[in-house]
Amino acid sequence: MSRILFATIGSLGDLHPCLALGLDLQRRGHHVTIAATPWYRKKVESLGIAFAPVRPDWDPTSGELIAQCANIRRGPEILIRKMILPHLRDTYADLLIAAQHVDLMIAGELVYAAPLVAEKLRLPWASAILSPCSFFSAHDPSLLVSAPELLLLRNSGLRVNRAILQLSRILTESWWTPIRALRCAEGLSPGRNPLLEDKFALPLVLAMFSPSLAASQPDWPTQTVQTGFVFFDRPLDPSPESERILQFLAGGDPPVVFTQGSTAVHHPGAFYRVSIDAARSIGRRALLIGASPQEIPAAADVLAVPYASYAEIFPRAAAIVHQGGAGTTGQAMRAGRPQLFVPFGWDQPDHAARLGRRNCALTLARARYTPERAARALRTLLEDAGFRQSAAAIQKEMQAEEGLSSACNAIETLLREASATPDTERQAAKC
Numbered sequence: 001m002s003r004i005l006f007a008t009i010g011s012l013g014d015l016h017p018c019l020a021l022g023l024d025l026q027r028r029g030h031h032v033t034i035a036a037t038p039w040y041r042k043k044v045e046s047l048g049i050a051f052a053p054v055r056p057d058w059d060p061t062s063g064e065l066i067a068q069c070a071n072i073r074r075g076p077e078i079l080i081r082k083m084i085l086p087h088l089r090d091t092y093a094d095l096l097i098a099a100q101h102v103d104l105m106i107a108g109e110l111v112y113a114a115p116l117v118a119e120k121l122r123l124p125w126a127s128a129i130l131s132p133c134s135f136f137s138a139h140d141p142s143l144l145v146s147a148p149e150l151l152l153l154r155n156s157g158l159r160v161n162r163a164i165l166q167l168s169r170i171l172t173e174s175w176w177t178p179i180r181a182l183r184c185a186e187g188l189s190p191g192r193n194p195l196l197e198d199k200f201a202l203p204l205v206l207a208m209f210s211p212s213l214a215a216s217q218p219d220w221p222t223q224t225v226q227t228g229f230v231f232f233d234r235p236l237d238p239s240p241e242s243e244r245i246l247q248f249l250a251g252g253d254p255p256v257v258f259t260q261g262s263t264a265v266h267h268p269g270a271f272y273r274v275s276i277d278a279a280r281s282i283g284r285r286a287l288l289i290g291a292s293p294q295e296i297p298a299a300a301d302v303l304a305v306p307y308a309s310y311a312e313i314f315p316r317a318a319a320i321v322h323q324g325g326a327g328t329t330g331q332a333m334r335a336g337r338p339q340l341f342v343p344f345g346w347d348q349p350d351h352a353a354r355l356g357r358r359n360c361a362l363t364l365a366r367a368r369y370t371p372e373r374a375a376r377a378l379r380t381l382l383e384d385a386g387f388r389q390s391a392a393a394i395q396k397e398m399q400a401e402e403g404l405s406s407a408c409n410a411i412e413t414l415l416r417e418a419s420a421t422p423d424t425e426r427q428a429a430k431c
Contacts, residue, residue, distance in 0.1 A: 002103040002415045005052070007035040007095055008128075009084060009110040011060050012262035013327045015040055016232035017128065017208055021106075022049045024408050035098040052098035055090035056083070066267040075345035077175070084110060085178045092116055092182060099123055104415055106206070109134055109199040112179055118201070119188050124418040126204035126411065130326040131347035132214030132354065135207070136196055138162045139217040143350040169193055200224075204414045206407050209326060212333060212397045213354055225410045228403030229330035233311040241305060248287065248303040249316050255285035255303075256378060257317040259310075261325040263344065265290035271342065271369065275321060276302055278374035282382075284318065310335075319381050321374070324348030329355070336395025338381040338388060342369050360390035 004025055006018040015036060022032040026049065033050040034040075039059055044051040058065060068082070069075040084091075092113040099105055099117050105125040107114030118125040129135065133142035138161035176194055183191050192198045200221045207216070207226040216226050249255070258275040260268050272291040279286035280301065288296060288304040296304035310328065314320055314335035321340040322328045329351045332339050339361040341352035355361035362377045381387050 002030045002419075003033070003101065004030050004411070004415075005033050005035060005099055005102040005105045006107075006128075007054065007098070007105060007111045007114055008108040009037070009054075009056075009091070010108060011325075013325045014108050014110070014130070015043075016327055017130065017230040018106075018108075019044070019047060019049070020230050020232040020404055021407055021411070023047060024404055025411065028408065028412070033098065033102070035095060052094070054094040054098065056087035058083070060263070063267045066263055069345065079346075080110075081175055084112065085175070088113060088178045088182055092186075096120065104411070104418065106411065107201075112194055112199075113182075115191065115194075115198050115201075116179075116183060116186065116188055120186060124203055124414065125201045126206060126414060127199055127201040128206050128208060129199075130208055131350070132209060133347045133350040134199075135217065135220050136165055136168070137217040137219050138165055139219055140214060142347075143353045144168070165196070169196055203417070204410060206410060208403060208407060209330065210333065210398055210401060210403075212358075212394045213329070213351065225406070227406035227410065228398070228401035229327075229334070230403045230407050231311065231327075231330065231334070234309055244303065245287075245305060245308055245313070248285075249313075252285055252301075254316055254318040255279075255287040256319050256321060257287045257289060257313060258291075258321045259289040259323075259328065260344070261290075261323045261328045263323075263325065267344075269366075272296060272304070274369055274371050274374060277371035278378060281371060281375040282379050284378070284382075287313065287317070289313065319378060321378070324351045326351065333360075333391075333394050334398050336392045338391050340364065340374070340377050340381060342366055355394075358390055358394060360387055360394055362387075 006022060008014045008018050018034050022034055026032050033052050034044045035052040035054045037060065038053040038057050041051045041053065069079045095113050095117045099121055105114065105118060105123055106128055107125060108128050114125060117123065138158050141161050172195055179194055180190065183189065203223060205221050205224040207224050208230045210228050211226060216224065256279050258272065260271060272288050275288060276286050285301045289308045290306065291304035292306065293304045296302065310331040314331050314337060317337050319338045319340060320332045321342065322332065323344045324341045325348060339355060341361055341363040343349040343352055343363065344366065352361060352363040356363055362381060364373055364377055
């Protein structure tokens with residue numbers, strides 16, 4: 001039995017793949033601990049997984065916190081420079097304790113302390129990457145929220161795309177001063193750029209999204225294993241609310257499902273009210289996931305629920321309107337339904353652009369999400385057979401994917417290799 005530590009910083013969208021992997025690895029006989037903000041302790045331990053608290057100790061459901069990151073262009077910079085890196089030494093100290101006596105650490109890309117802890121403890125580790133844009137590929141350029149207009153240059157060739165990435169390296173160089181200072185204080189190597197290089201673990205990088213969203217590229221790290229999406233599927237628990245959902249789904253034509261994922265839902269603005277008006281204007285029922293039933297008037301054609309299982313609900317939708325987070329996008333792709341993206345920020349506009357090119361989705365900017373525009377987009381998605389056919393084709397492509405088992409197999413392979421490699425050899429290879 002091996003001892004495996006997952007380290008994550010972020011929303012439920014970041015935590016859920018860790019939970020899915022943790023449960024499956026425990027079924028395979030390993031001992032798993034998840035290190036995350038204390039806010040997630042109850043959720044993790046309720047599943048029988050050990051928990052280790054890691055700062056920053058923030059509330060990921062805080063509307064105020066999320067609002068600070070809502071700037072479509074500067075959201076990633078604000079998140080990294082104002083919310084994560086000021087707590088770097090705390091994160092490092094907590095993770096150093098959590099990682100004692102484990103055989104392998106698997107870290108999300110926002111855990112900037114993870115490479116330092118792995119180096120300090122001479123600990124094998126793997127990177128968990130949830131979105132294509134995290135690879136910053138020159139062969140398959142992503143839509144960067146800080147400069148979306150650069151996507152117009154995606155067909156300009158490798159030289160131009162590499163120049164854009166080099167510019168990104170230069171412009172973000174000052175961000176990483178806290179990391180370099182901590183490396184120096186701990187007697188570690190200077191490290192490389194955390195955004196473009198250091199987040200990729202030398203032994204294994206898990207690309208946990210479908211090739212249908214983005215295929216592997218020549219400039220990805222050679223140690224990358226693309227697993228497909230790792231879904232954390234939980235069935236609807238027997239409850240009066242679940243019964244209401246099932247009755248609503250059975251009570252008429254497939255509804256349009258509206259959701260804001262696990263982050264934007266805490267700063268929704270007028271999203272749900274606009275959604276109701278849009279659905280009614282085209283004669284469609286609306287199922288609002290994440291909306292407060294107290295704030296949405298009860299009606300025969302509208303159901304608002306605070307939570308529902310995407311895996312059970314999305315396949316029964318006529319179309320899905322969502323923010324575009326990696327987990328939500330993957331569930332909608334697997335369901336084979338047309339999508340309308342209303343991106344909040346971060347990686348979401350890139351997911352929207354990619355599926356727009358696959359002709360299974362449309363996008364409305366958050367500021368342009370009005371009843372009239374949303375209704376027009378939904379009518380197009382529902383009446384144009386091409387969108388349904390493209391969505392169904394993607395669903396078929398994904399049927400053969402086994403993201404969870406593929407990721408666990410890759411992790412177990414790394415564990416076997418690490419146990420067969422003496423610590424002195426690992427250190428020599430790293431040097």
